[in-house]
Each structure stands twice: as structure tokens, then as C-alpha cells.
Amino acid sequence: MARPTDEQRREMLVDMVTARVQSQRTWNLQRQGQVGTMAPIEGHEATVVGAVHALDPGHDWVLPQYREPIALRRYGPEILEHVMLYNIGHPAGGHIPAPIRVLPYQISLATQIPHAVGLAWGLTLQDDPGVVLVFFGDGSSSEGDFYEAGNLAGVLGAPVIFLCVNNQWAISTPVHRQTAAESFAAKAAAFGFPGVQVDGNDVDAVYDAVQTARERALAGQGPTLIEAVVYRLGPHTTADDPTRYVPAEEIEAAQGRDPVLRLCAELEEAGLWDDAVQAEVEAAALTALDAAFEAAKSTPLATDAMLDHCYTEDTQRLARQRAGLLAGAGHSGVGPDGVVGSHA
């Protein structure tokens, strides 16, 4: 069993507390009308942080969905600025520059899973000694993309780790309405590779499972599906009201298993953490978030930025629209056929 060292566990707690504080502050920014819809991290910290701490940021790729990016501090503190760019709707938030091996936010459910398999296959073809870890939720596991990607990964033996974060709710759909399978981990049987279920509130267990999966992948033994069992402690997003559907006794029980409080207690007992450290980490997290938010807001935004990154070279229609936008003519994006921004 791969156990993280004391120093690693302490670093992981720093990342977990930081993610929670920054997520809560971003929630407040949304309630103040300063950022758009966001998905809070509460309850998922140990899974995300434990997983990425078992990876090598120099070689391994991380493909988040939409809840994880704020907890990817290990991959570079500059990720936070991209998180804030994304939150204010700046197109630059959709691109995390090299050499950071993290792909941007994915809102369309499960589409990052086939991306992960393609990326992993590509690493093998290029003799790049890295693995790919992809996060997705219990809800995403019902998408066709999951099954297609899982199947292909099994056939190819691609170095990919499928990390299903089972937080019991796909917005308001409970797990028992999501699948009749015994577990999400059990679905790996159909793909021909191992599936393991871990307590996603136990950062050591997540670390160990990802470490083992990574070693398998690097040894050419193919993919692993990991199901991390957690409980979503907050609303799905800022646009959700879980009091309409989450049973009060369930959330109360889940709060007793809070992953951040759990690791805090363990490290306090080991003499590695105290209130002063906690306060210091929280203050640093807020300072970092404020700086990232300011940097994001002062990032220039060209009028025609929304047309960048569609094609390597503008198509004729795109060029016409770009010229129209820059000339300040609001209606010039509409072509002769009245279609706006068609892909034809």
C-alpha cells in the first residue's frame, strides 16, 4: 500500500483547505454578481487533491470536469487565474497554457472521457512516459461517451485512470436512479480492466488507489476505473436549491464525514496542524484568490476574442464577422442567408 508521507499529507491538507476557502469565496462573488454560475467543491476535496498528489505534474495529464479545477493547485498556482478567467466568462479561461498538463473546464458531460483516452493513446504512440487521469461524476457515467471511451481504452490498453467521483447526486438525480449496477466500479468488468471503489473522503485511500493505477498504466497494464465515494455537501451549483430534494438527515450524516475536517483532525493529532496554521492557510488562499480575480479582470478582452480558437485560419464568413465586429456594426455578424455563425 502506497502511503503518503507526513509532509505529503500536510501539503494535501493545505490544498484541500485552500480549495474550500477559494470555492466559498467564489460562491460569494457569484452572490455579489461578480462571477457567473459555479459549482462548489465542498465534499470533493480529498478525492481531487488525493488523486493529483499521486500524479507527476511533469508527465501526467489531468482532465477535470467543472468542479475540480479549483482544487488542482498542485499542478501550478497559476491555474487559479484561469479558473477566475473562466468564472468571469473570459474566453482565455478556456485555455490552460503549456507546460501545465491540465485541460480546461468541461461543461458538456462526459466529453472529457474520450478526450482522455485519445490523449493517453497519443502518449503511448509518442513514447511519452505519462498517464492521463480523468474526473467525471456518477451522472456522467450514464453517458454513451463513458462506455465508448472505457471500451476503447480497454482494447488499446491506454495509460488512463478513470476517476468516477460518485457524490450521490447528479444535480437532483440520486444514485439509485442513476444505475442499477452494484457500483460504478463494477462497470469496469465490461471493459476488461480493474475497477476499484474507495472512500473518497479518505485522502490516503484515494492516493493509494491512484498510485496503484498509475503504476499499472506505466507498466503497460492498461487502464483502471476508480470510484471515489463521497457526498456533495453543498448545492450542485449556484443555480441549485438542494433543500428541495436532499433529505436533511442524509446531509447531516455526510457532514460528519467531511473530508477536510477528517484530515484536519488526523494531522492535529499527529502534531502537524493547528489553528494558527489553518488561519494562515485560509488567509493565503484568500489573498491568492483576490490576486487571481484582479488579474483575470484586468486581462484584456478584444471585441472579437469570441471568434478566436474556432479555426486555425478564419473562414470567409468568420473573417466577415470579425471585420464587422471590429467595425462596431452589431448586425454584421449575420450572413446573407440570415444565419449567425454557421459552421458550414
Place this chain on the structure above:
Amino acid sequence: MSFVFRLPDIGEGLEEAEIVEWLVRPGDTVVRDQVLVEVLTDKASSELPSPVAGVVLALGGAEGDRLRVGDVLIEIDDGSVGEPAPPEVPTPVVATTTVEAATGRTTSGNRPKASPATRKLARERGIDLATTIGTGPGGRITSADLDTAAPTPAAAPAPVPDDSTLGQLEPGRHALRGVRGVVARNMAQSWSEIPHIHTFDELDASLLLDLRTRMQGMGREVTPLAVAIVAAAGALRRFPLVNACIEDEEILVSERVNLGVAVATESGLVVPVLEDADQLDVFSATIAVGELAERARAGDLTAADLRGATFTVTNYGSLGGRWATPIIPPGQAAILGLGRIADRPTVVDGAVAVRPMLPFVFGADHRLVDGDLLEAFKRSIVDDLTEPLRLLVGS
């Protein structure tokens, strides 16, 4: 100079919100991320934290006012000059306030619902929130409720409502808000959208009362209301079109049979929901209804308890009524009203006899329910209530 905080779109495409409760007053000093106000939108009630630190200059509306997105919510003197811009603020105390904000928005068990500021006030005054009746949305306790609350836990109030508290309001204009505001909007929506039809009848409740008495003799509790609920649930299973509603030009037939049971409480009429009532027998229904009513009167209902009804039963007879024309709640197709059982003359085998008669009314949405279905549904209930053994032997 001041920072003007305008009502943001905190949902996705929100147009307006109601101010439920101000947690600050002009002159108060606030820190960044301190909760200023609780607002109620179509989606949920939300706490809005301050974007800046400073001193509150003016509030953009009174409690109960509805503001449109973009309207001025509050003005705060943050020491800035000129046009308001998202300012630089030192962050020392924020760690605690963010944690508080987060605690405020997560569901926390069966704790009475109240904002952090109200909780603080309650602690200061030594008031137990568990025994305080909330008049805010979803039974939420507001700081105004604390004014009427006793500082020490009071003895359990008598379940029979006291007339002296009814209809009490000072002359003058009052904001239509809180529970009354929600009731007003729902009733107006029902009245304008649903073409009601009602059918009235009386049934002989001799066997129903007999069942109750004989069961009591065996130490089992069965109430006529619970029997009516089980009978109605059975009828809803037989006639799914009554367990339905019209939504966006479509008929939406519910899979589950969830009965709203109207309960009069000190803070107004509430309708907690008995989920999957078709799975209950008369005994379990009696217990479940008793518990719901108890929690309703104790102010212990959560928002989840009040949602998802597919049909409503109102026992206006408990208030002494004989006939009524109850209004169907939005999102439902029908309602059953029960009057007070009383001895009345009726004809039995060609002779006038005195029997305990139960007057009742069945109301339905005439867009979905024609007269024949209305009467068939009514007959089904009458058959079960006049011979409740039908429900005991099962279907």
C-alpha cells in the same frame, strides 16, 4: 463616497427577487462577505454577502419589497472615490465570515431554519429556536419572530387554535410577504388558471365511527381523516387523470401519489405532504398524519415537507365547517374537502333516521376532469368511507 450594490442575477436568467430580511441597518459597519440580506427568488432563498467593507448608508427596499435585477439593493460607504468599482479590501476577518456564509446555505439537519444573524440574536436573548415558530418562507425564523418568542422553552401549546389570534392586523397598509405572500400568489394563480367544478354530498359515517371506536378498544388508532386519505389515494390509483396537472400545454400524470394534508397552525395554513400515500394502510396513515400535523404545529416542517403534492385533502370540518368550495393548489387537478361529522336526519329503508353524516366536497380542474369522472371518483371514496372494511381487506 459609496459603493452601490445592485441586485445581481444569482440564478440563471433571474428577473426579480423579494427582500425577505435585512441583516444590517443603515449605520452598521460591515466586512467583506458579511451577509447583508436574505432574498427569495423563484428558485430558492439566498443570502447575499457584501462585496465591500464599509458603513451601510441606505437600503434599496423594505422587507417584502420585490426588486428587479439591476435595482439598487444597498449603498455602502467603502471610502472609495467616484464611480463604484470592485474595490481592494484587506482580508483579515474574512475566514470566519466565509465559513459562516457556507454554513448558512447548506442544509443542516433538522435545525430550525434561520439566518446566522438571527441565530446570534437568539443566542443573545436566550431564545431556543427549536421552540420558536417561523413565519418566513418555508417556516424560516426571522428576527421579528424572536420578538414574540418566549425566552425560556414554553410548554407545548394546545393543539386547538385560539380565535383571539385570528385576523389580527393593524389598520393601514402592510407588505404582502412571507407565508401570506406565497399563499396569495398561489391562490391567485389557481383561481385564474384552473376552471373549478365542485360536487357536494353527504355520507353515512356510522361504520367509519364504529371502526374508530372498535379499534380503540383494541388499542389501535384510526381517524376518519386517515381513512379518507387512504380512500382518496386508492381512487387516485384507479383514476390517474385525477393525479395529474396541466403544465405548458401538456398533461403531466404523476407516478407517485403524494397527498397534501392541510393543517391549520398559529402562523397560518400549511399543507405538508404525505408521500406515497397509496402505500399506506389506515393505521400507518393515522400515525403519519398525526406526526405531520404535530410537526406543522411545532413549526418543524422543512421546505421538502411542503413540496411535491399531487392531490390535497383539507379537513375544514376540524374548524367546524360543513360545506366549502376549496381551491385546488397550483400543479394539482383535484381536492377533497371534509366537513364536520354531525348527527343529522337521513332516510334509511324508507324511514327517517338519525345518523352521523359526513358532508364533503370534491373539487376538480374541469380542463382535465369531466362530470362523469368527477362522480366516479366521488363514488369510489363514498364506497370506501361508508364501508371502511373495504380498505382493511385490501384491494
